[in-house]
Amino acid sequence: MKGDFTPKLFSLVKAGISRETILKDVMSGVIVGIVALPLAIAFAIASGVSPEKGLVTAIVAGIIISALGGSRVQIGGPTGAFIVIVYGVVQVHGVDGLIIATFMAGFIMIAFGLARFGNFLKFIPYSLIVGFTSGIALIIFSSQIKDFLGLPIAEVPADFFDKWSVYVTHLDQVNYYAVAIAVTTVLITFYLQKFIKLIPGSIVAILLSTLFVQFFNIPVATIYSQFGEIPNAINMPGLPAMDFETVKSLIQPAFAIALLGSIESLLSAVVADSMIGGKHRSNMELVAQGAANSASALFGGIPATGAIARTATNVNNGGRTPIAGIVHAVVLLLVMLLFAPLAKLIPLACLAGILVVVAYHMSEWRQFRSILKGDRIDVIILLTTFFLTVVFDLVIAIQVGIVLSSFMFMNRMSQSVQVNNINIDQGRMERLFDEEDLEMPEGVALYEINGPLFFGAARQFQHTLTQIPSSTRVIILRMRYIPLIDATGYQTLKDIINSFHKQDIQVILSGVQDELVNDFERHGVLQVLDRKWVVKDIKQAFRLLH
Numbered sequence: 238m239k240g241d242f243t244p245k246l247f248s249l250v251k252a253g254i255s256r257e258t259i260l261k262d263v264m265s266g267v268i269v270g271i272v273a274l275p276l277a278i279a280f281a282i283a284s285g286v287s288p289e290k291g292l293v294t295a296i297v298a299g300i301i302i303s304a305l306g307g308s309r310v311q312i313g314g315p316t317g318a319f320i321v322i323v324y325g326v327v328q329v330h331g332v333d334g335l336i337i338a339t340f341m342a343g344f345i346m347i348a349f350g351l352a353r354f355g356n357f358l359k360f361i362p363y364s365l366i367v368g369f370t371s372g373i374a375l376i377i378f379s380s381q382i383k384d385f386l387g388l389p390i391a392e393v394p395a396d397f398f399d400k401w402s403v404y405v406t407h408l409d410q411v412n413y414y415a416v417a418i419a420v421t422t423v424l425i426t427f428y429l430q431k432f433i434k435l436i437p438g439s440i441v442a443i444l445l446s447t448l449f450v451q452f453f454n455i456p457v458a459t460i461y462s463q464f465g466e467i468p469n470a471i472n473m474p475g476l477p478a479m480d481f482e483t484v485k486s487l488i489q490p491a492f493a494i495a496l497l498g499s500i501e502s503l504l505s506a507v508v509a510d511s512m513i514g515g516k517h518r519s520n521m522e523l524v525a526q527g528a529a530n531s532a533s534a535l536f537g538g539i540p541a542t543g544a545i546a547r548t549a550t551n552v553n554n555g556g557r558t559p560i561a562g563i564v565h566a567v568v569l570l571l572v573m574l575l576f577a578p579l580a581k582l583i584p585l586a587c588l589a590g591i592l593v594v595v596a597y598h599m600s601e602w603r604q605f606r607s608i609l610k611g612d613r614i615d616v617i618i619l620l621t622t623f624f625l626t627v628v629f630d631l632v633i634a635i636q637v638g639i640v641l642s643s644f645m646f647m648n649r650m651s652q653s654v655q656v657n658n659i660n661i662d663q664g665r666m667e668r669l670f671d672e673e674d675l676e677m678p679e680g681v682a683l684y685e686i687n688g689p690l691f692f693g694a695a696r697q698f699q700h701t702l703t704q705i706p707s708s709t710r711v712i713i714l715r716m717r718y719i720p721l722i723d724a725t726g727y728q729t730l731k732d733i734i735n736s737f738h739k740q741d742i743q744v745i746l747s748g749v750q751d752e753l754v755n756d757f758e759r760h761g762v763l764q765v766l767d768r769k770w771v772v773k774d775i776k777q778a779f780r781l782l783h
Contacts, residue, residue, distance in 0.1 A: 241353075242521050244305045246559040258557055265556035266564025269312055272437045272550050273299075273565060274572055276595070278460070278580065279588040280315040281539065283380055284323035286332055288460055288580070289468050289573070290539050291315050296471070296570045298529035298541030303562025305525035307518030308506040312547040312562050313529055317595050318501050319494070319540045321376050321631045326490045328395055333477035336534045338487040340476060342494035343531025347524050349499055355519030361500060362646075364615040365622050365638040367604050372626025372634065374599035377592055384589035385419040387412025387457055397627050415457045415586035418446045422590025439591045446587040460588075461581035469577035471570075474535040493632040494530070498542040502526045505543030512552045546598065614645045647691075678782055680710040687718040690726035699729050709742055713778050717748030727760040734765045746771045747778040 273295050281291025295314035302313030326335045349355070379400055383390050388407045394400050422442040429438035450457060460467065506517040526542060533541050551561050572580075608619050618641055625634035677683065682705050690698060705712060722730070734744045749757075749771055757763050757771065772778050 241518055242350075242524065243518070244521060244525065244559075245307055245309050245518065246304055249309070249558050254558055254560070259560060261555035262558050262560040263564050265551050265554040266561040267568055268435065268437075268554045269547055269551045269556070269561065270565040270568025270572070271440055273312070273314055273544075273547055273569060275439045275443050275583075275588065275591055276544075276547070277315055277569065278583070279592050279595075280317060280320060282460075282464075282585070282588060283317075283320045283377065283592055284315075284539060285327040286323070286335070286539060287464050287467075289577070290537060292569055292573045292577075293471055293536050294533045294538035294541050296566045296573065297536050297538055298533045299566035299569070300563055301529040301532055302502075302525050302541070302543070303559040303566070305521070305528060306559065306562075307521030307525065308509055308543070308548075309515050309517070309558055310509045310513060310548060310551050310556050310561065311502070311506055311517070311522070311543045311559075312551050312565060313502070313526070313541050314544055314547065315539055316501060316542055316544050317377055317592070317599055318370065318373055318497060318542070320380070321373050321626070322490060322493055322497065323539055324380070325395065325630065325632075326487075330487060330490075334483070334487060335539065336477055336537060337479050337483060338491045338494060339538070339540050340531050340534035341484065341487060341491035342498065342540065343527045343529070343534065345491060345495035346499055346527030346530060348527075349495065350520045350523030350525075350527060353520050354499070355503060355523050361639070362615070362618055362642045363604075364608050364619040365642050366500065366504065367601050367608060368619045368622030368638060369626045369631060369634050371600050371602070371605050372623045373631065374596040374601075375627055377599065378596040381589040381592045381596070384458065384585040385416065385593065387415025387586060412457060412586075414455050415584070418450070418455075418457060418584055418586040419590040419593070422446060422587045423593055426591060426594045439594075442590065443583055443587055446584050447582050450584050451582055455584075458585045459581065460583050460585065463585060465581075467577040467581050469574055471573075472537050474532075476535065489632060493635060494540045495527075496635055497631070498526055498530065498540060499523055501545075502543035505545040505548050508545055509548050509552060512549065513557065546595075614648075618642055618645060678711075678779075680708055681713065681782065682706065682709045682711070683713045683715065685715045685718070689721045689723075690719050690730070691721070691723040695725045695729040698726075699733060702733055705742075711743045711745065711782060712737060713745045713747055713775070715747045715775060715778075716753070717750070717774075719750070719753065722753060722756070722760075724760070727756075727762060731760075731762060731765050734762075738765075744770065745778045745781060747775050748773065 274292075277291035277295040278288045279291070281288050281294075284291075299312065299314050302311060306313070323335060326338055330338070376397065379397060380393070382388070382400075382404050383393050386404075386408075388404065389410055389412075390403060390407055394403060422439075425442040425445070426438040429436070429441055449455065450459065502522055503519055506519070506522055509515070510517055522543075529541050533539065547565075551565070556562075605619070605623075608615050618638060621641060622634050622638040625637055684702065686698070688694065702712070737744050744766060746766070754771060763771075770781070772781065
């Protein structure tokens with residue numbers, strides 16, 4: 238499609254952007270940049286990497302996603318959805334392994350976009366998305382208990398149940414100062430914006446808790462006590478040393494990062510479209526997301542994608558072009574260059590409180606509950622994906638969820654295909670359809686097929702056609718409501734025709750769509766059935782009987 242791979246910013250600049258729009262975008266970008274600051278730091282820490290990597294990601298990826306993306310208002314950067322994958326990769330392969338996997342994932346996402354997979358990713362079932370998103374939310378919440386309660390645990394296990402077991406054994410060492418800071422942060426983040434719209438509650442919570450800890454010398458862990466200084470500069474681009482074995486070991490997490498990033502970015506873009514009445518370019522968005530992830534890795538960053546909450550904040554504050562996203566990244570760059578030494582004083586309990594709020598919003602518990610009351614198949618997909626995400630691994634959850642969804646879809650499709658035997662008593666007239674008065678000759682069986690004849694429905698199709706009366710000498714297959722036939726369907730059709738011919742039963746194919754007739758030659762159907770037995774409508778089929 239024309240313009241499918243043209244960044245939205247280029248189109249908007251070409252069409253012209255008013256001065257008033259630019260001013261609104263700049264203001265919105267500043268606000269979103271302030272909102273993104275604590276989240277970028279918190280997501281990095283929760284992912285098991287140093288705080289500055291979150292800032293680097295939000296800066297580098299944020300600029301590229303806005304400049305090259307297919308959405309007018311998408312805000313890109315590190316998100317809570319990636320915490321589980323990133324933490325797992327770091328535990329197994331280290332930070333260098335994560336950087337390489339992110340770099341690889343970027344190229345996979347670019348390939349997704351160039352192959353126009355953006356048109357297909359939108360068909361991933363909502364129950365699957367809610368399942369792994371809710372699972373991620375529970376894992377994020379679990380990962381923050383240590384800092385929320387101020388527990389002196391040197392190493393928290395990665396396993397969900399082991400993690401909670403360790404928490405329980407350390408409950409007698411709760412730091413109540415940390416609990417007070419975390420609870421206050423949750424309350425401020427939740428409720429401040431009901432009274433003050435322009436100032437993010439998370440920023441107020443960070444300022445108050447940091448001042449309180451420093452002024453009163455409160456004994457709680459801070460970024461500095463845990464990670465040391467936060468660099469106020471971005472490293473020169475480069476990649477860790479890698480070889481074929483490294484690439485091979487990281488291909489699975491790279492695909493998981495690419496798939497999750499693609500799903501999250503397009504989901505965020507769809508939400509943004511509904512808010513502004515726009516239409517994003519999904520394939521260009523994937524290309525931009527891929528370029529952003531590879532660039533983020535080059536500068537030592539972590540995976541990035543479209544951030545739904547920050548994108549919504551952008552829209553609500555008047556952002557209408559990618560200029561807002563670029564400004565948001567520039568604001569973060571200035572903060573990193575000028576105020577990074579002060580950010581080291583932020584209490585970890587405060588960041589834990591912010592992430593607990595993020596986990597709550599990610600949990601989608603209302604949608605989770607709603608799906609549980611719905612179709613049995615959706616419930617199975619939801620609970621399976623949720624369970625695998627929490628207990629095992631997000632990579633496994635996504636893979637199994639997609640495979641399970643595909644099987645469920647094929648099952649539904651196969652059930653939707655109907656092969657109806659049109660019974661007419663001998664010597665009687667029956668109006669088969671409103672426009673038809675047809676008399677069924679003796680020894681003729683008429684079957685109506687509705688739905689796509691694909692591999693999922695082939696067995697049902699074949700089984701139904703074996704149940705014909707022994708007196709049958711001609712069988713008419715009415716195919717006007719078959720929109721498509723796949724390779725398995727064609728092979729089954731040929732097998733059926735050959736089987737009937739061996740029984741001296743003539744097959745007539747009626748009402749075949751022109752596109753399918755053209756494919757008959759290519760798939761060998763006309764090699765087993767003469768072209769004269771493929772007719773346009775049922776009346777022609779009946780004329781062949783005389």
